[in-house]
Amino acid sequence: MNDGRFGRFGGRYVPETLMVALDELATAWRTLRHDPEFLAELRDHQRKFVGRPTPLYEAQRLSEYHGGATIHFKREDLCHTGAHKLNNALGQVILAVRMGKRRIIAETGAGQHGVATATVCARFGLACVVYMGVEDMRRQEVNVRRMRMLGAEVRAVESGTATLKDATSEAIRDWVTHVRDTHYVIGSAVGPAPYPEMVRDLQRVIGDEAREQYLSEFGTLPDVVMACVGGGSNSIGMFTAFRDDPGVELVGVEAGGRGLVSGEHAAGAAGGTPGVLHGSYSLLLQDAAGQIRRTHSVAAGLDYPGVGPEHAMLSDTGRASYLPVEDTDALAAFRLCTSSEGIIPALETSHVLHHAGVRARALGRGGRVLVCLSGRGDKDLHTVAETEVPADESAAVPGGA
Ligand SMILES: Cc1ncc(COP(=O)(O)O)c(C=O)c1O
Helix, strand or coil: CCCCEECCEECCCCCHHHHHHHHHHHHHHHHHCCCHHHHHHHHHHHHHHHCCCCCEEECHHHHHHHCCCEEEEEEHHHCHHHECHHHHHHHHHHHHHHCCCCEEEEEECCCHHHHHHHHHHHHHCCEEEEEEEHHHHHHCHHHHHHHHHCCCEEEEECCCCCCHHHHHHHHHHHHHHHCCCEEEECCCCCCCCCHHHHHHHHHHHHHHHHHHHHHHHHCCCCCEEEEECCCCHHHHHHHHHHCCCCCCEEEEEEEEECCCCCCCCECHHHHCEEEEECCEEEEECECCCCCECCCCCCCHHHCCCECCHHHHHHHHHCCEEEEEEEHHHHHHHHHHHHHHHCCCECHHHHHHHHHHHHHHHHHCCCCEEEEEECEECHHHHHHHHHCCCCCCHHHHCCCCC
């Protein structure tokens, strides 16, 4: 990638008013990412504010339950605010301060990115506006309260499906109007260049730490590295560190919703076609006329009709594969992880946990599966409580309570 493209994907498809701001951002990022002072400041905050490095954890009882490969979690749920989103928000806000921007805007789906951005803005004393679809505000009410408590203004978006796609469109509209003093902290590896590259670089810390921890603990690399894919930031952060390890398979897990055949899903890479959304050319869920299709996922953070352009390229080249997991399987995985490991995972993360079980069984004993545990599920208790309780899987866990 050198011109904002990842193979045939990426680029900048934005109104002319944003081109200068994107150029300015690209120049600032390419300079600062190698600047020792900026990097030292970032690392210091990562250590003292975010809580890095996050641990590598063996999910022993879950591995036993599946009776196959050993599953390890990279514990991004232990980051301050409860998800990997803080890695990106922190880096972008430090960058914005250095660029002299005093107003921050963001979009959010599950609320984790909104909370992360509001948190860093509180820490640095910056004004913060977060756009959020009313449907997501309903599902993720706790995070709305958290953002407001942190001093952010949460602007309700009622257009379209009132979810992440619509919140992103509103945030872009705001940015077009206030571009001089405002930095738009995009929360995933999507959007016009340089965002996908910048978000990847900021999330790469997850994969770099995990690779180092894995090697120093086991002297070898995992067979498979897996992460859930909304826009694709936690996954690209993991994948980038292992991309040049040909023996390591990379698997992205998407929201299969009510099944690919039903059309009610959010599997942009597995079920999408090339097109333009939110300033970038990538894989999207769209109809024959190029109109964005309605999406569905039980996990608000995966409920987005596309994936970042680098994922589109990794899918095209076959370096990574992208698999959908349905709501019911994600909910069952949520319950299983909670009851067998004492870790309540986010619903987004639960999608990858389902597939980690499938792969662990297929690989068999001696195999090694590394999962990005992208966030914690406190925010999802309300959604889970609303769903019908499937058969109690904890009974099937060896020694399960
Ligand atoms: C816990 C968690 N995991 C994953 C995601 C998906 O985002 P991404 O694909 O950018 O990692 C979200 C989005 O809100 C999230 O909150």
